[in-house]
Amino acid sequence: MSKKVINTKINGTNYTAEVEPRMLLIHFIRDVAGLTGSHIGCETSICGACTAIVDGMAVKTCAMLAIQADGAEINTIEGLAENGDLHPIQEGFWECHGLQCGFCTPGMIMAASQLLERNPNPTESEIRHGLEGNLCRCTGYQHIVNAVQYAAQKMQS
Amino acid sequence: MIPGSFEYIAPSSVDEALALLKENGESAKLLAGGHSLIPTMKLRLAEPEVIVDLNRIGALKGISESSGTLIIGALTTHYELETSDLAHRKIPLLAQTAAAIGDVQVRNKGTIGGSLAHADPAADWPAAILALDAEIKAVGQGGERSIKASDFFEDLYTTAIDPEEIITEIHVPIPGANTKGTYLKLPQIASGFALAGVAVILTQVENICQNLAVGVTGVSSVPYRAAGVESDLRGKAFSSDNIAAAAEKAVDGIDDVLEDIHASEAYRKNLAKVYTRRAIESAAS
Numbered sequence: 173m174s175k176k177v178i179n180t181k182i183n184g185t186n187y188t189a190e191v192e193p194r195m196l197l198i199h200f201i202r203d204v205a206g207l208t209g210s211h212i213g214c215e216t217s218i219c220g221a222c223t224a225i226v227d228g229m230a231v232k233t234c235a236m237l238a239i240q241a242d243g244a245e246i247n248t249i250e251g252l253a254e255n256g257d258l259h260p261i262q263e264g265f266w267e268c269h270g271l272q273c274g275f276c277t278p279g280m281i282m283a284a285s286q287l288l289e290r291n292p293n294p295t296e297s298e299i300r301h302g303l304e305g306n307l308c309r310c311t312g313y314q315h316i317v318n319a320v321q322y323a324a325q326k327m328q329s
Numbered sequence: 330m331i332p333g334s335f336e337y338i339a340p341s342s343v344d345e346a347l348a349l350l351k352e353n354g355e356s357a358k359l360l361a362g363g364h365s366l367i368p369t370m371k372l373r374l375a376e377p378e379v380i381v382d383l384n385r386i387g388a389l390k391g392i393s394e395s396s397g398t399l400i401i402g403a404l405t406t407h408y409e410l411e412t413s414d415l416a417h418r419k420i421p422l423l424a425q426t427a428a429a430i431g432d433v434q435v436r437n438k439g440t441i442g443g444s445l446a447h448a449d450p451a452a453d454w455p456a457a458i459l460a461l462d463a464e465i466k467a468v469g470q471g472g473e474r475s476i477k478a479s480d481f482f483e484d485l486y487t488t489a490i491d492p493e494e495i496i497t498e499i500h501v502p503i504p505g506a507n508t509k510g511t512y513l514k515l516p517q518i519a520s521g522f523a524l525a526g527v528a529v530i531l532t533q534v535e536n537i538c539q540n541l542a543v544g545v546t547g548v549s550s551v552p553y554r555a556a557g558v559e560s561d562l563r564g565k566a567f568s569s570d571n572i573a574a575a576a577e578k579a580v581d582g583i584d585d586v587l588e589d590i591h592a593s594e595a596y597r598k599n600l601a602k603v604y605t606r607r608a609i610e611s612a613a614s
């Protein structure tokens with residue numbers, strides 16, 4: 173099957189590559205762009221570990237073809253910190269113990285960034301609802317909720 | 330998990346997409362949000378040779394109003410409907426149903442046209458589309474046609490749409506005065522799909538039920554209108570007793586109730602009644 177050249181911008185850097193149409197976006201991000209912060213948990217579009225922001229939308233990148241992202245702007249966990257300073261959401265996860273093994277964390281943080289962009293001051297229930305697409309096997313979620321609340325406060329001040 | 334190989338084409342018009350379907354016949358598949366198709370392809374339950382991606386066809390996107398009808402492009406996402414000002418003002422049931430689907434990431438990508446075409450028996454849209462008496466517009470090699478929601482769903486994952494047709498728009502009549510709606514579901518906790526989902530549209534004048542439409546999903550292999558409930562309550566007062574008695578008829582005449590590891594047949598029947606009662610109570614309150 174014919175390969176196609178695609179161009180994407182991930183965290184501000186251009187990546188151009190020839191891909192098979194069946195390549196999933198998560199494989200492009202990890203294997204072609206070499207950005208292994210986005211994880212593959214279930215690969216069945218359930219767990220959200222592969223969540224990245226594609227043209228402003230949080231997407232499970234294992235449920236999207238790389239070729240569909242031709243021309244897209246993508247943000248992954250690697251793009252959040254600026255000049256070595258943690259993004260407020262990352263800081264929240266650090267301060268509130270929002271992770272244990274850390275496997276779900278990159279997807280959780282990207283989904284949280286979408287949540288806070290759409291709703292800068294969410295209630296606890298809105299946070300839980302907004303992170304429904306992301307599973308964590310370790311924390312029991314409470315510290316993740318606390319981390320997002322921390323970030324919401326910090327981002328508003 | 331990687332799909333089998335395929336050719337990928339992203340046409341920019343409906344005509345081009347139709348030509349591609351004609352040229353490739355059954356080996357081609359349309360791609361909308363991809364949130365049913367791509368997982369199916371990863372499991373190799375579907376192995377199309379050609380993918381026709383509809384996402385670059387602007388004409389299939391967006392929500393507009395025209396002579397008492399909301400016109401929803403097939404490629405409009407669940408998220409766009411959930412947050413649409415027009416939907417909230419004219420037919421809040423649409424926004425409410427959209428918000429009940431899956432999770433944020435799924436709503437960001439999944440489309441109403443894709444959901445209807447996929448016809449998962451536990452999908453949320455069918456309940457609302459049936460209750461609202463919507464019409465599904467499709468174009469094929471022989472031109473455009475319009476299919477009533479009540480004629481659209483034929484079997485598990487099977488609709489009235491031909492493989493060489495494309496759903497272009499969903500036309501939803503804007504309900505008249507004194508009409509309210511609601512959608513309630515019990516989600517399967519892992520996937521979010523409905524174990525039972527009930528959409529209700531009712532017209533209430535001085536607490537009397539002038540009209541009632543009840544769409545049920547998740548319960549049978551084909552989503553349906555609970556006609557027994559509707560005729561039972563029409564003309565009566567919305568008292569708790571009347572509502573409860575009518576809701577008992579939520580599975581009357583339905584002989585293919587679903588049963589799986591998540592819910593037995595008896596449990597699903599009970600859920601249909603309970604959610605019908607709650608949905609009517611909530612809309613009539």
Ligand SMILES: Cc1cc2nc3c(=O)[nH]c(=O)nc-3n(C[C@H](O)[C@H](O)[C@H](O)COP(=O)(O)OP(=O)(O)OC[C@H]3O[C@@H](n4cnc5c(N)ncnc54)[C@H](O)[C@@H]3O)c2cc1C
Binds near residue numbers: 361368383446
């Ligand atoms: C984790 C997860 C949870 C989910 N939870 C829910 C839920 O709670 N409730 C729910 O209702 N759904 C749920 N879904 C399904 C989701 O809503 C899908 O997006 C939807 O069913 C399919 O829409 P799509 O746009 O993604 O279609 P696609 O996957 O792109 O296509 C599905 C099928 O429709 C065909 N098709 C697409 N567009 C058209 C068109 N315009 N004309 C003709 N044929 C077309 C395709 O060829 C394909 O056969 C979930 C999905 C996932 C991955």
Ligand code: FES
Binds near residue numbers: 217218221233234
């Ligand atoms: S790896 Fe994509 S959702 Fe789990």
Ligand code: FES
Binds near residue numbers: 271277
């Ligand atoms: S911290 Fe281990 S899965 Fe979330």
